[in-house]
Amino acid sequence: MLRFEFGLPHRIYRPGIYSSKLPKSAFRRGYSDQGVDSRQSDTDFDASRRRRKTEWKRKQGGQTFLDHVIVTVRGGKGGDGCAAFHREKYKPFGPPSGGNGGRGGDVYILPTPHLTSLASVPTRIRGEPGGHGQGTWQNGKNGAPLVIKVPLGTVVRELPRDDPRRAKDEWEAEEESLEGLSLMEKRDKMRENRWVHYPRSGESNVQREAFKEAEAALYKQERERRLARRRREAQPIFLDLDKEENVERAVDAPLGVKQHEPTGHLIASGGLGGLGNPHFTSPINRSPKFASRGHPGERVTLSLELKLIADIGLVGMPNAGKSTLLRALTGGRAKSEVAGYAFTTLNPVVGVVRVAADGTFEGGITPNLIHDETSIEEEQLRAQMERGEFADSPTRNQIGTGEASAVDNVTRPGHLFDLVENFRFTIADNPGLISRASENVGLGHSFLRSMERSLALVYVVDLSGPEPWKELEVLRDELEKYQPGMSSKARMVVANKADLLGGEGDPSAVEEARQKLKTLEEYVKTRMIVHTASGLSRPLDVLPTSAKLSQNLSKVVGLMRTYVEQARERLPAARR
Incomplete structure (x- = not known):
């Protein structure tokens, strides 16, 4: 704590904190008013200090070398659908015209011989989100795929659910955000994450039977996606990227056609885009005033391990x-x-x-x-x-x-x-x-x-x-x-x-x-x-x-x- 008197700082002395009777290990590990915190032993501290020093030395010389890294990958979020109605001259009450949201970008991993380290791989990878739908039936743009390049010899493993280093998936993250809320607050929060309402129509929409049927169908689709995700986790991602991928151009390919570059292996799918309000039109509901939001992208935690390929x-x-x-x-x-x-x-x-x-x-x-x-x-x-x-x-x-x-x-x-x-x-x-x-x-x-x-x-x-x-x-x-x-x-x-x-x-x-x-x-x-x-x-x-x-x-x-x-x-x- 600092006290300023006449523009000069003076440190307030507190007995015990700056006392020379405390061991040096107390200042290395931290201290408390009741005494020295013993949460970390001297042996653990020295071991962690040696590891930090070794990693610091390995990063010297202008180039960082990494052969093992944990990355969290998230596919792009889908764009929200739009709740709008067509308006033009002599048509003050046109039909629903909201566009659908674009699909989120997928995330791929591609081995390349031009890299020799995992230092260029970010620890947090996010796919490009899809564009939101707009009025006059304009759909949102799909997110571009994201290709993460890694060196040849990289082994990719998906961390299991019981690994403490694994990040939460999209459903676990939502459950964590709803902790401590009442049932009514949880219901309102979940609806806010899934629906887009026409201005000043939110309270009336939730009372309509058409909205309740659409909400039940949406939750049913989510349960199916979650079940499919659990089945996929039974066979986690394991890739041994020991050879380069090449795409051969067809001999009879016409001139001027752009050659597609290899994208590698899919590791996280982007979320689906939301639906505009024309999608919810029915014989008993000719002017739906709600649209769905885009789905979150798939989330996975991967362990990248580089094993050099040398003869x-x-x-x-x-x-x-x-x-x-x-x-x-x-x-x-x-x-x-x-x-x-x-x-x-x-x-x-x-x-x-x-x-x-x-x-x-x-x-x-x-x-x-x-x-x-x-x-x-x-x-x-x-x-x-x-x-x-x-x-x-x-x-x-x-x-x-x-x-x-x-x-x-x-x-x-x-x-x-x-x-x-x-x-x-x-x-x-x-x-x-x-x-x-x-x-x-x-x-x-x-x-x-x-x-x-x-x-x-x-x-x-x-x-x-x-x-x-x-x-x-x-x-x-x-x-x-x-x-x-x-x-x-x-x-x-x-x-x-x-x-x-x-x-x-x-x-x-x-x-x-x-x-x-x-x-x-x-x-x-x-x-x-x-x-x-x-x-x-x-x-x-x-x-x-x-x-x-x-x-x-x-x-x-x-x-x-x-x-x-x-x-x-x-x-x-x-x-x-």
Whole structure:
């Protein structure tokens, strides 16, 4: 509370509120005059604070990444009918001329490859309402359909009725608005929501038999719609939007005809428009002075979950070198963050690996390029090429002369060459996985969710660590706890950061590094056997690499290509 005296604010002191004897947790959680509010424990507060901090960090960098969102969808409300009578010269008492209301707009959901996040999807979606009817038999305009675009790989689920996150449907919302009213007030409120009366005719209309019959018919239709809605809820909405929808133009379609764009899947229907007063004309009621209002649109609450579609998924502990490996394999095209601390990657990043017919890949043309926080300017790189420092790279004179079969021209740093592409596949770099991630610890489900769609998984471990084989055990157990059988997709173990072993050519250090690699291979051979769904078992391939120095990556790309080709052959034709 502030008190203003002579234009200066003075704070009124209240004993106990600003006392230093209160614990800090009281100011974090709130306080009361009787004492500290203990509704929220310190553990819950710290956990919620960590979650908020993590979400804040994930939203940095100018682009928000969301892979799970709850949205409430409401179809457009139908337009109201009109109660009017035709008037013109020499016809002072014309017939009923009120138009019908327009239908509310439907809401559709459409997958598109141009989006990579659910951040553009609003949490409250409302369809366009229909236009109201007007006099001289003018019907209202129908609401335009609303198409919500989501990324490929989005799974849409309708929340059940017992879920606390579910919003109320149109009938439950009306019941809530009528709470606390008397029977007469409820009846008047319900009539106000359903009927439009001609001016100064409301009280007389409700006394007429024609209105009572129309009201009974309206309530009967509402009961039928509500029953149909309950039957539909027995089979809730479930959509797996893993492929793009294309509309093929007919070969014999006439020129100049507008091609209809795909609208996707219907998730909420718009409400029907109200009826004008000509609809209620009968032999005993030639001039009805009432019309019906538009029906509310269908309301549903959906859970949108994005599961990235990538051919290869990198699985590893924080700071294992997954982002550096992705940069090295894609030639720097994948803009994943690289730094020397854990949890550098907070959002999944998908890169494309382009492979030539001879097995050369985009990132392997410049094998001496260092992939870390530093960058090499174009002029420096061109100078190194002129001096012949890149043994496997073409010189300036070879470029464009046909002597470099796999290279076309020099463009810019990070995009140095254009391959004669023969095969391509995608790799997903995901946030680091830690122990208890299946229980949503750390980034938890945000990481594991994006791994479900991968055709094959590749473990990435830090070979310079004391016991890299223990990381494999944690990674495999967390995958199995999250989804049984998920670890059967693993095909390879990449022992990264091999350049940190061996010292400065010290024979003892080199021998120790070889022994560590041998121990890792034995552990994988005996403890990491993968059992497939067909009952077969296979060992994992183990390859030591240095993603930073682009060493031994050709074998990695060759094996990954084999995994992807085998997995694509087993896919059903619908997903290819």
